[in-house]
Amino acid sequence: MEADTAPAPSGTPTPPIRRAVVLLSGGLDSATVLAIAKREGFRVTALSFRYGQRHGDELAAAARVADAAGVADHRVVDLDLSAFGGSALTDAAIEVPQRDGQQPPDPGIPPTYVPARNTVFLSVALALAEATGARDLFIGVNAVDYSGYPDCRPAFVEAFERLANLATRAGVEASPTGGFRVHAPLIRLSKAEIIRRGTALGVDYGDTLSCYAPAASGRACGRCDACHLRAAGFREAGLTDPAASTP
């Protein structure tokens, strides 16, 4: 038997390390994606942004989620998109829409849309991935129970993956098979399915924060689109949200 085809003496050859960069906002979706990437065996670098969002509570949530998942490498990149304006999430002068659970959301793309945010975040994730030897990017976008954002659709994810393999040394050198893969494992799941999946993987949703406009205490407002989507998801999944405010 040739040495290079024989198993290692222990009988279990060591699989190669597969590295991934996971975008981690600290919300329910990205916490679930992180658990999926870990379960798939990736060594994960988590990437969060201090981008001028209204509140720092989501970065605290991202740190809790990364810690609970045992992620050794969590990067927080400063990139101030609030200087550009144009979104209720980065500009205190634009109101985050609030409604009770009976009202439907307004049609169209809401004011919480941040111009080109997922494009910017994936681009920086791509730079980090190429520099650190990762070839897999994970993002928690969702095209079912979402807020109408254009950069949450399958066509966006596919276009970014195509760009990534044209734009980089690693992509060109792997051509024509393509070096980078952009994983969006939640893209066709309902919020309830996401919650069931994460719960089965051991995600503690008590660590996460989904709210667009939490109170000074860091508690979710219960009246923004993100809070309504989350509450409806837990209801449909037949589970209790451990982060829900108690009356």
Added chain:
Amino acid sequence: MEADTAPAPSGTPTPPIRRAVVLLSGGLDSATVLAIAKREGFRVTALSFRYGQRHGDELAAAARVADAAGVADHRVVDLDLSAFGGSALTDAAIEVPQRDGQQPPDPGIPPTYVPARNTVFLSVALALAEATGARDLFIGVNAVDYSGYPDCRPAFVEAFERLANLATRAGVEASPTGGFRVHAPLIRLSKAEIIRRGTALGVDYGDTLSCYAPAASGRACGRCDACHLRAAGFREAGLTDPAASTP
């Protein structure tokens, strides 16, 4: 005659303002692109990055170029790509290749490649454009006299434009004609053609800096790929580089 179809009383209707975001590094190429965008009638926002490059001299050059072109809105965004490593331009531990003019450059993509840099820069330009009402992005990439970077090719520019129109509210709302255009007016020009074009448009190349590794004085090294390409371009154009060091 209806008031809304009549020309303005002066007889010359005011054309609508067309806004553009121009990526401005402070080098020869981006200074030329800025002059082209201005000549085409765009109201320009210039965008530069403090991305952890070895030296701040190129940002000083960008400020001079913007000022000379009469750009009222020049943004400098902080985004530290040097924390990721992987390039001679952001990591002092990786040497910038130096050679004399007789030696050819090493084949392949050189160590001055910065992982995914143009993808990141265009993404932030897209965010700024969407937030400020610009629909035109300008970038000074060049696929002829360049350093072998994958993110300087036409296929990259086309893939980014496609992504931009899937990723954004402005792109979706303009569908199917597409809202954003990515202009790369130098992409098929030689360095000499770029220099002739810019000279005809009044660019003072004495304001620009192309060098990858300038001396502490801010003077170009004369021995890196960027210096060699620039010197050869001026020679071929039959012009004197006003920024060239005098013996």
